[in-house]
Amino acid sequence: MSNTIQIAVRTLVEHVYSSGSIDSRFRSQSTMLDGTRIHQKIQHTYQETDQKEVYLRAEVPVKDLIFTIDGRCDGLLFRDGEVIIDEIKSTSQLLANLGEEGLPVHWAQAKMYAYIYAKDQHLQEIYVQLTYVQVESDEKRYLKKCFSFAELEGFVNETTASYYPYAKLLFEHRKERNESSKQLVFPFESYRAGQRKLAAGVYKTISEEKSLFVKAPTGIGKTISTLFPAVKALGEGHLNRIFYLTAKTITRTTAEEAFGRMRSCGLCVKSVTITAKDKVCFKDETKCQKDYCEFADGYYDRINGAILDIVANESAMNREVIENYARKHTVCPFEFSIDLAYVADAIVCDYNYIFDPRVSLKRLFEEQKKSTLLLVDEAHNLVDRGREMFSASLNKELFLQLKKEFKDVNKVIYDRAATINAWFISLKKNSGKLNEFTLEQLDEELVLLLTQFKEEAETLLLNETSPTLLELYFKVNAFLKIVELLDEHYVIYGEKMKNDVILKLFCIDPSKLLQKMGKAFRSKVFFSATLSPLPYYQDILGGQVDDYLLSIASPFNEEQTDIFIKPLSTRYRDRERTKEKLVSVIHSLVHNRPGNYLIFFPSYQYLLAVYDQFTHDFPDMHTLLQGAGMSEEEREAFLEEFKPNQTGTLIGFAVLGGVFSEGVDLKGDRLNGVVVVGVGLPQLCYERNLIKDHFNNKEKNGYDYAYVFPGMNKVLQAGGRLIRSEEDHGTIVLVDDRFLQRHYQDLLPQEWRSFTVI
Structure with a gap:
C-alpha cells in the first residue's frame, strides 16, 4: 500500500x-x-x-x-x-x-x-x-x-x-486492517455444510462486481458466511467499505457479534452501528435546536475531536460506545454515528440509509460507492419496506386542522390550507359512493397548490415554529418528492374514512427504484432463509438478468424435524366453526410431546379467539400471549420464559409475521415445537388487490405476487425458529388444508416435504 x-x-x-x-x-x-x-x-x-x-x-x-x-x-x-x-x-x-x-x-x-x-x-x-x-x-x-x-x-x-493527524490515523489503521484481513482465518473450527459454498459465492460476486441473490437455510450461519469473504475482499483491495443492512435490531446484534468474533481472531476493523435518532436522543424531545439541546449547540466545533478520540480508541462503535463518547464530547449521538459512517470500514444499519431517497447517506460520493459492498440481510423484508420508502400519502384532516389553527394568525397559510382542504372535499364528492378509488393521474392543480403551500410554509418556518405546520410541511415535501418518481410502477388511489379522505401515491413495484438507489455500488448480496422462489425476489428487488442466484440446501438432517399437516380450514369464514378442533389439535400435540411451543396465527383477532378458548378449556396449562405493541423489555421477558430442560409445557401464542416469528434464536431445548396456523396470506384488501391486478397486467401471477409468496414467506420464517443447530430436534405442525395443494407444497423447503397428515 x-x-x-x-x-x-x-x-x-x-x-x-x-x-x-x-x-x-x-x-x-x-x-x-x-x-x-x-x-x-x-x-x-x-x-x-x-x-x-x-x-x-x-x-x-x-x-x-x-x-x-x-x-x-x-x-x-x-x-x-x-x-x-x-x-x-x-x-x-x-x-x-x-x-x-x-x-x-x-x-x-x-x-x-x-x-x-x-x-x-x-x-x-x-x-x-x-x-x-x-x-x-x-x-x-x-x-x-x-x-x-x-x-x-x-x-x-x-x-x-x-x-494530517486524522489522515495519519486512518492511514495507519487501513494498513493494519488490510494486513490483518489477509491473515484472517475462518473464525470457527470448521465450516458448516453450505457455509463454504456461500462464502465462496459472495467472494466471487465481489471480485466480479456483480449482484447475488441467496436462499440459505436458517441456522447455517449466514452472517459470518457473508461478512468473512467481504472482510477478505477488504484486504485484497477490492473494497473499502461494507454496509450490513438489516430490518430489525436483533439481526444488527448478530452482525456486531460476527465482527467481535473476527476481531478475537486478530482482525483489525472499525465498525459502526447506526441506531434510529429517537432511540439514541439524550433529550426528552427530539428537537435538534441549539437553544434546546446542548448536544446540538456547537456540534461542529467539537465533532472532529470526538471522531479522533473514538477512532483512536475503539473498534466496535456500537450504540453504547457511541453514547459514551457523545456524552464525553457533548455531541449529538445520532449525528455522531452518521459522521462515523463515512470513516468506518463497516456500517451496520437499517435499509433506509441506502435505499430511502429521503434519508440515504448523501455524502457517499460515486467514487466511494465503487469500492462499497451492500450485504442485505433478511432481504425478503425489503419488498414491503421498499414499497413503503417510495410511497407517500396526504390526508384532508391535517389541512383542516391547520386552517383552524391559522385562522387569525396568518392569512396566507390559512388560505393555502383552506384551498387544499377544499380540493380534498371535491375529490371526496367526485368519487361518489366508492370508499376506495383509483385516479388515472395526479391533478396538476393539486401539485401546484402543494408547491405554493411548501414555499409559504418555508418562509414562515424560518422565523417561527408551529408543530402542526412543521409536520405538514415535511409531509407535503415527502409527497412532492414522490410525485417526481411517478411512473407505470405506481398507482394513485384515494380512500374515504369517516370525515377524512386520504390520497396515496402507492409504489406497487419497487424494483426499478431499489435498483436505481443501489446502482453505483460495487456489489450487492441479497440473502435470506426464505428468499423463495428466487426468480420472484430477483424480479421484485430490482435484479438484473446476469445476476448470480444461489440456493443452498439445509445442513440439517430431515430426521431432526417431524413435520405434520393438519388439513383443517383456517379461512376467515370457517374460523369459528373449526376453532374447537384447532384447540384440540394444540392440546393433543403438547400432551403427547411436552416441551416449549410457539403457535403462530395469521391475525391478532384470530389469536385472541383461540387463546381464550384454549385457556378456558385447559386453565392449568402454562401459556404466554404476545401483547399488542410490546416494549423491548416485554419482548425480552416473553422470550426469557423459554428456558431449556423444563419439566412442564409452555405455549407461546404469537402472530405470524410479528416480532417472534423472525430473527428469534431459541437454541437447543428452549423451543421444541412450532405450530403454524394458516398459509399466512395477507388479509384481502384494496392495496393487495391493486398489486395483484398490476402484476396480472404484466403477465405474471398477480395472486402469487400479492398474496401467496408474501404469505408463505411468513410460514417459512416461523418454522425456521425451530432448528438452529445440528443438535436441535423438534416438531412442526402446519394447520390448513391448502398445505396439501400442489402449489403450496412446491413452496415448502425440501426438508419439510416428508410429512405426515393428521
Whole structure:
C-alpha cells in the first residue's frame, strides 16, 4: 500500500472548517434538488469561453503522506485578463444572515480549487468568487477576492496540516486492517455444510462486481458466511467499505457479534452501528435546536475531536460506545454515528440509509460507492419496506386542522390550507359512493397548490415554529418528492374514512427504484432463509438478468424435524366453526410431546379467539400471549420464559409475521415445537388487490405476487425458529388444508416435504 491518501476537496474543507450548531428547527429538505437547479441556472449564464464542472486534482506532500486532493469546481471564468474560480452556493437562509464575508468553509472550498488551477497553469494570482443564491427569492450576492499563489499555497499547507493527524490515523489503521484481513482465518473450527459454498459465492460476486441473490437455510450461519469473504475482499483491495443492512435490531446484534468474533481472531476493523435518532436522543424531545439541546449547540466545533478520540480508541462503535463518547464530547449521538459512517470500514444499519431517497447517506460520493459492498440481510423484508420508502400519502384532516389553527394568525397559510382542504372535499364528492378509488393521474392543480403551500410554509418556518405546520410541511415535501418518481410502477388511489379522505401515491413495484438507489455500488448480496422462489425476489428487488442466484440446501438432517399437516380450514369464514378442533389439535400435540411451543396465527383477532378458548378449556396449562405493541423489555421477558430442560409445557401464542416469528434464536431445548396456523396470506384488501391486478397486467401471477409468496414467506420464517443447530430436534405442525395443494407444497423447503397428515 502506498503512502497516498485520496480525499475530495469538499470532504477536506468540511472536516477542517465546519463550525457552529446542528439546527433543524427548520431545514429545507429540498435543498439538494434546489442546489442542482440553481447551479445549472447560474452556469447557464456563463459566457462561451467559460467552463463549468471542471475536474481538478493535485498531489500535496504532508510529512510522510501524499494527499491526492480532487473535485469539480462549479465554474472557471475568464474576464478581462482575470481568471476566476466560481463557487455557487444555494441557501434557504436570508442572505443578510450570512454576514458580510460569507462562510469560511465556502471560501476554503473555492480557494482549494483556485490553488490547484493556479499551480497547474503557473499563475501568480487568481480570483475567487462565491455566488450565493437565495432559494425562494432567487436573490444573488457575489463576493470576490484576489489571492496570490503564495497565499493559496500557505492556506493549502495549513489546511492539510490540520487534517494530517486524522489522515495519519486512518492511514495507519487501513494498513493494519488490510494486513490483518489477509491473515484472517475462518473464525470457527470448521465450516458448516453450505457455509463454504456461500462464502465462496459472495467472494466471487465481489471480485466480479456483480449482484447475488441467496436462499440459505436458517441456522447455517449466514452472517459470518457473508461478512468473512467481504472482510477478505477488504484486504485484497477490492473494497473499502461494507454496509450490513438489516430490518430489525436483533439481526444488527448478530452482525456486531460476527465482527467481535473476527476481531478475537486478530482482525483489525472499525465498525459502526447506526441506531434510529429517537432511540439514541439524550433529550426528552427530539428537537435538534441549539437553544434546546446542548448536544446540538456547537456540534461542529467539537465533532472532529470526538471522531479522533473514538477512532483512536475503539473498534466496535456500537450504540453504547457511541453514547459514551457523545456524552464525553457533548455531541449529538445520532449525528455522531452518521459522521462515523463515512470513516468506518463497516456500517451496520437499517435499509433506509441506502435505499430511502429521503434519508440515504448523501455524502457517499460515486467514487466511494465503487469500492462499497451492500450485504442485505433478511432481504425478503425489503419488498414491503421498499414499497413503503417510495410511497407517500396526504390526508384532508391535517389541512383542516391547520386552517383552524391559522385562522387569525396568518392569512396566507390559512388560505393555502383552506384551498387544499377544499380540493380534498371535491375529490371526496367526485368519487361518489366508492370508499376506495383509483385516479388515472395526479391533478396538476393539486401539485401546484402543494408547491405554493411548501414555499409559504418555508418562509414562515424560518422565523417561527408551529408543530402542526412543521409536520405538514415535511409531509407535503415527502409527497412532492414522490410525485417526481411517478411512473407505470405506481398507482394513485384515494380512500374515504369517516370525515377524512386520504390520497396515496402507492409504489406497487419497487424494483426499478431499489435498483436505481443501489446502482453505483460495487456489489450487492441479497440473502435470506426464505428468499423463495428466487426468480420472484430477483424480479421484485430490482435484479438484473446476469445476476448470480444461489440456493443452498439445509445442513440439517430431515430426521431432526417431524413435520405434520393438519388439513383443517383456517379461512376467515370457517374460523369459528373449526376453532374447537384447532384447540384440540394444540392440546393433543403438547400432551403427547411436552416441551416449549410457539403457535403462530395469521391475525391478532384470530389469536385472541383461540387463546381464550384454549385457556378456558385447559386453565392449568402454562401459556404466554404476545401483547399488542410490546416494549423491548416485554419482548425480552416473553422470550426469557423459554428456558431449556423444563419439566412442564409452555405455549407461546404469537402472530405470524410479528416480532417472534423472525430473527428469534431459541437454541437447543428452549423451543421444541412450532405450530403454524394458516398459509399466512395477507388479509384481502384494496392495496393487495391493486398489486395483484398490476402484476396480472404484466403477465405474471398477480395472486402469487400479492398474496401467496408474501404469505408463505411468513410460514417459512416461523418454522425456521425451530432448528438452529445440528443438535436441535423438534416438531412442526402446519394447520390448513391448502398445505396439501400442489402449489403450496412446491413452496415448502425440501426438508419439510416428508410429512405426515393428521
